Amino acid sequence: MPETLILGAGLTGLSCAYHLRRPHQLLEKEAEPGGVVRTHVRGDGFLCDGTGHWLHLRNPGMRALVEKLLPGQLIEYERKAVIHLQGKFTPFPFQANTAGLPAQTVLDCLLGLLQARHPEDFGRTAPSAPPRNFRESLERMFGEGICRHFMIPYNEKLLGVKLEEISTDYADRFIPKPSLEDVIKGALGFSRESLGYNAKFVYPREEGISALPKALARALPTPPRYQTSVTKIHLGSQTAVLASGEKVSFRHLLNTMPLVDFLRLVEDLSPKGRxxxxxxxxxxxxxxxxxxRGQGTPRSHYHWVYFPEPDFIFYRVGSYSAVHPSAAPPGCRSYYVEMSGGVDPWLKKPAELQARVLQDLRKAEILSGGDEILxxxxxxxxxxxxxxxxxxLTSRQIVEEELASHGVKxxxxxxxxxxxxxxxxxxEGQAAAESWNSS
Ligand SMILES: Cc1cc2nc3c(=O)[nH]c(=O)nc-3n(C[C@H](O)[C@H](O)[C@H](O)COP(=O)(O)OP(=O)(O)OC[C@H]3O[C@@H](n4cnc5c(N)ncnc54)[C@H](O)[C@@H]3O)c2cc1C
Structure with missing residues (x-):
C-alpha cells in the first residue's frame, strides 16, 4: 500500500509527484489536472485561462523542466501593461511611469517620495519606530502621493480590506522598492516599462496554459487518480477517506487543496488548531x-490594465487574445475582468453586474460601441x-506544526x-518531494 499521498493535481501536487522517488498516490477531485491553471474552451473556440496565467520563470532548474515538458512550445512576450488613472493610461509600474499624468499628480508623487526618503530636507524627522502595517510600509517606501494615487486604492480594491489590517510582512516580501532615479526618470518621461519581475513572460504556443499541467501529468510514471475527492482526514490514525468511502492510510501526505477547506476535513484537529x-x-x-467580435480599439493591444479608481468596478482587465491571438477566433478578442470585495453586493443582480462591467469597459475604451459581445x-x-x-503568520504556523506532527506537509x-x-x-512541490526522497 502506498504510504505517501498527494492531495490535488494542480501544479504543486503534479510537481511533487514528478519529483518523488517512492510509491505514492496523487488524488484529484476533478477529471483533469491543473487546478486553477486550467484552460476553458468557451464560445466558438475561445481559450480562457481562469484569468491571465503568464509564466515567469526565474529559477534555471524550473525553466529547464518547463522547456523539457513543452519542447519548442514556449513563446516569450514582453509585458504590455498599463494603469488607468485620471482618464489616462500610463505604463506599469506606476511609481516609475508617472509622466503623462496631470502635473499636480506627478508633483504629488515626486514630492511625496522625496519627503519619505529625505524627511530632514523638508523640516521633518524620520520616524523612529518601524511601520505598524502594510499602509505605513507603503507610505515609507513610496511617499504620500504614489500611495494616495495608486498603491493604497489599488491594493484596497484588490484585497477588499483596509491596508491597516494587513501586516508589514506582505510589503517586505512582495513589493519591489523603486530607486529615486527610476521614479524621477519615470516622471520626466524616460520609459521605465521594463522594470519589475514580470517584464517578460512565456506562454505555451498551443492549448493555453493548461498545456503545462497536462504535459506534467503525462510525464508521471503513475497517473493521478482523477475524480477522487478526499472527504475526511483523521490525523491520529493517518487515514484519508475518499468520497467513495474507500479509506487510504498514509505515513506522509502533501496537502495542496486550499488549507482552510482541508482543515475542515480534519476530524481530530485540536481546539488550538481549530x-x-x-x-x-x-x-x-x-x-x-x-x-x-469587432475591430478593437487603440487599447486592445494592452495585455492587462490596472484600475485603482472606485468608479470602475474591476481592479484589473486583461486580454488573453492580446497576448496570444490564437486564443480567440479570427476577428474576435477575449478578456478577463477581475473584481474583488466591492463586487459582493452586485452578485445577487447578475444582469446589472454584466451591464455595469460592459459600461465600465466602454468608458475605459477597452470595448467600443460596435463590439458584439459573444x-x-x-x-x-x-x-x-x-x-x-x-x-x-502565527495561525499558519500553529496549523502547519500540528499537521507536520502527523506526517502532513x-x-x-x-x-x-x-x-x-x-x-x-x-x-514547492519539488521541495516537498525532495525532503521525502532524502528522509
Ligand atoms: C487571479 C489570479 C491570477 C494569477 N495569475 C498568475 C500568473 O499570471 N502567473 C503565475 O505564475 N501565477 C498566477 N497565479 C497563481 C497560480 O494560479 C497558483 O500559483 C497556482 O495555481 C497554484 O497551484 P496549486 O497546485 O498550488 O493549487 P490548485 O491549482 O488550487 O490545485 C489544488 C488541486 O486540489 C484539488 N482538490 C481540491 N479539493 C480536493 C479534494 N477534496 N480532493 C482531491 N482534490 C482536491 C483541486 O481540484 C486542484 O486541482 C494567479 C492566481 C490568481 C488567483
Whole structure:
C-alpha cells in the first residue's frame, strides 16, 4: 500500500509527484489536472485561462523542466501593461511611469517620495519606530502621493480590506522598492516599462496554459487518480477517506487543496488548531471571461490594465487574445475582468453586474460601441489572495506544526496558504518531494 499521498493535481501536487522517488498516490477531485491553471474552451473556440496565467520563470532548474515538458512550445512576450488613472493610461509600474499624468499628480508623487526618503530636507524627522502595517510600509517606501494615487486604492480594491489590517510582512516580501532615479526618470518621461519581475513572460504556443499541467501529468510514471475527492482526514490514525468511502492510510501526505477547506476535513484537529484555522482569511476574486467580435480599439493591444479608481468596478482587465491571438477566433478578442470585495453586493443582480462591467469597459475604451459581445462567463476563485493580517503568520504556523506532527506537509499558494505564482507551485512541490526522497 502506498504510504505517501498527494492531495490535488494542480501544479504543486503534479510537481511533487514528478519529483518523488517512492510509491505514492496523487488524488484529484476533478477529471483533469491543473487546478486553477486550467484552460476553458468557451464560445466558438475561445481559450480562457481562469484569468491571465503568464509564466515567469526565474529559477534555471524550473525553466529547464518547463522547456523539457513543452519542447519548442514556449513563446516569450514582453509585458504590455498599463494603469488607468485620471482618464489616462500610463505604463506599469506606476511609481516609475508617472509622466503623462496631470502635473499636480506627478508633483504629488515626486514630492511625496522625496519627503519619505529625505524627511530632514523638508523640516521633518524620520520616524523612529518601524511601520505598524502594510499602509505605513507603503507610505515609507513610496511617499504620500504614489500611495494616495495608486498603491493604497489599488491594493484596497484588490484585497477588499483596509491596508491597516494587513501586516508589514506582505510589503517586505512582495513589493519591489523603486530607486529615486527610476521614479524621477519615470516622471520626466524616460520609459521605465521594463522594470519589475514580470517584464517578460512565456506562454505555451498551443492549448493555453493548461498545456503545462497536462504535459506534467503525462510525464508521471503513475497517473493521478482523477475524480477522487478526499472527504475526511483523521490525523491520529493517518487515514484519508475518499468520497467513495474507500479509506487510504498514509505515513506522509502533501496537502495542496486550499488549507482552510482541508482543515475542515480534519476530524481530530485540536481546539488550538481549530481556533487558528478560523483566523485564516483570504479575498475572493470574481472574474468574467468575455468574448467579443469587432475591430478593437487603440487599447486592445494592452495585455492587462490596472484600475485603482472606485468608479470602475474591476481592479484589473486583461486580454488573453492580446497576448496570444490564437486564443480567440479570427476577428474576435477575449478578456478577463477581475473584481474583488466591492463586487459582493452586485452578485445577487447578475444582469446589472454584466451591464455595469460592459459600461465600465466602454468608458475605459477597452470595448467600443460596435463590439458584439459573444459571451460573458462569471467565475469565482474563492481564496484568491490570502490576507497577511496580523494573525496570519502565527495561525499558519500553529496549523502547519500540528499537521507536520502527523506526517502532513502543506504547500502551494492555497495548500500552503501563501502568495505565489506557478513557478513557486512547481518549486514547492519539488521541495516537498525532495525532503521525502532524502528522509
Ligand atoms: C487571479 C489570479 C491570477 C494569477 N495569475 C498568475 C500568473 O499570471 N502567473 C503565475 O505564475 N501565477 C498566477 N497565479 C497563481 C497560480 O494560479 C497558483 O500559483 C497556482 O495555481 C497554484 O497551484 P496549486 O497546485 O498550488 O493549487 P490548485 O491549482 O488550487 O490545485 C489544488 C488541486 O486540489 C484539488 N482538490 C481540491 N479539493 C480536493 C479534494 N477534496 N480532493 C482531491 N482534490 C482536491 C483541486 O481540484 C486542484 O486541482 C494567479 C492566481 C490568481 C488567483
Amino acid at each position: 481556533e487558528a484555522a478560523a483566523r485564516l482569511r483570504a479575498a475572493t476574486v470574481h472574474y468574467y471571461d468575455i468574448g467579443v 459571451f460573458m462567463e462569471l467565475c469565482r476563485i474563492p481564496h484568491a489572495y490570502v490576507l497577511f493580517d496580523p494573525h496570519y 502543506i504547500a502551494g499558494r492555497w495548500g500552503g496558504w501563501n502568495y505565489g505564482g506557478m513557478e513557486d507551485a512547481l518549486l
